[in-house]
Amino acid sequence: MKITIFGTGYVGLTQAACFAEVGHSVCCVDIDSARVSRLNAGHSPIFEPGLEALIQTNLAAKRISFTVDATQGIDYAEIIFIAVGTPPGEDGGADLKQVFSVADAIAAYATSAKIIINKSTSPVGTAQRIKARVNEGLARRHLALDMRVVSNPEFLKEGSAVEDCMRPERIIIGIDDQAGIDIFRELYKPFSRNHDKLIVMDSRSAELTKYAANSMLATKISFINEMANLAERLGADIEMVRKGIGSDSRIGYDFIYAGCGYGGSCFPKDIQALRRTAAEVGYEPHLLDAVEAVNHKQKHKLFENISKHYHDDVSGKTFAVWGLSFKPNTDDMREAPSRVLLESLWNAGARVQAYDPEAMNEARRIYGERSDLVLAGSKESAVEKAHALVILTEWRNFRIADFDELKAKLIDQVIFDGRNLFEPSRVKQAGLSYYPIGRTVVRAGEA
Ligand code: UDX
Secondary structure (H helix, E strand, O other), X not given: OEEEEEOOOHHHHHHHHHHHHOOOEEEEEOOOHHHHHXXXXXXXXXXXXXXXXXXXXXXXXXOEEEEOOXXXXXXXXXXXXXXXXOOEOOOOOEXXXXXXXXXHHHHHHOOOOEEEEEOOOOOOOHHHHHHHHHHHHHHHOOOOOOEXXXXXXXXXXXXXXXXXXXXXXXXXXXXXXXXXXXXXXXXXXXXXXXXXXXXXXXXXXXXXXXHHHXXXXXXXXXXXXXXXXXXXXXXXXXXXXXXXXXXXXXXXXXXXXXXXXXXXXXXXXXHHHHHHHHHHOOOOOHHHHHHHHHHHHHHOHHHHHHHHHOXXXXXXXXXXXXXXXXXXXXXXXXOOHHHHHHHHHHHOOOEEEEEOOOOHHHHHHHHOOOOOEEEOOOHHHHOOOOOEEEEOOOOHHHOOOOHHHHHXXXXXXXXXXXXXXXXXXXXXXXXXXXXXXOOOOEOOXXX
């Protein structure tokens, strides 16, 4: 089938590459000409395992193409996906400017009927607003074309986007006129291996499903972080509690890892947007408010532990930082807990020597050259002449640490771990101090 996709971000580009890989023909449209040139040369603008290889194979097979020309994209296919950004607006609600500009382009240039599929995370009612807007635009051109608008939210995770897209757990189709559903079965057939993955509903429910899924996951994280803070005060171990509750299949093991707070481009933005939507309909979302408040506090947790250890004086100290991205397998630092920590350390007069396997360029782009930031070439060089080590992201190769070497190198022999990577007893044995999350703090020298 022929497909046009507007937007070559995480969602649009991954979906485009996966559609092409299973045999569809895809035309991608983006307003960023430099990005389009790089893509046409086979370079992925984002780090995502497997994505660049898919782009290259499908460019060679001529199943994917990239253009800045919206008219060309609109002419290319009957099926048009909108996968552009919906960043937070000034009031916390999702800013739909980019979504509507695609809708306006379709209204201005379409010469035949289209199926417009919105994949951008957008507030309830957006599909219906797109439809109204496109029809108004067509009316100005004195055209009456049959335009269907469908909501098809995306659930892929950064770091495993290709995998998630190729093997989705479910495909949500929000369609108000269910007569047109067969086209979606065909479109997504290659992704529904053993059984049909499509869950069909009305567009408003589909839009809310996306926000509800992210809010539920964020709630699990804030819940376990709250339990971790209680565990610390009560002398309990959150890792034991996690195993204890995760074994209940109604709760499950996923998304109950205590840590230094959730980040990324989705959870913080989507919770905020849903709170905004709730306010608009006169509902006070107590639970969502609390999820966000707990997370805000949790992002300051590592600095609090550091301040406690150093009796509120870290000026002149150097901190080795392992991990800058908001989670492993991505270079994305949007809303990352590392940013809160770095900025708190700098405000308090400390220096940072940071290492991340993928996010070094991103850190350079965000912070530029500054005398209190060294971007180290390896996790080992980050700890050279540092007073303490702080761990922000659970990259796989941080899980193995040479504690003897750390003890020899870290001037103050202390680790602040935002991801509970080590067994406290092991760190204690090595003679280092250790501040995990929700577990007993180990102080070197104490029995
Ligand atoms: C999320 C959703 O998972 C995805 O379905 C949606 O489409 C987009 O938002 P993503 O932002 O890529 O995906 O990240 P995710 O893997 O969900 O992690 C989000 C944050 O939660 C990370 O900062 C992670 O470190 C944190 N997290 C996750 C925890 O602190 N504890 C956990 O147990 C799980």
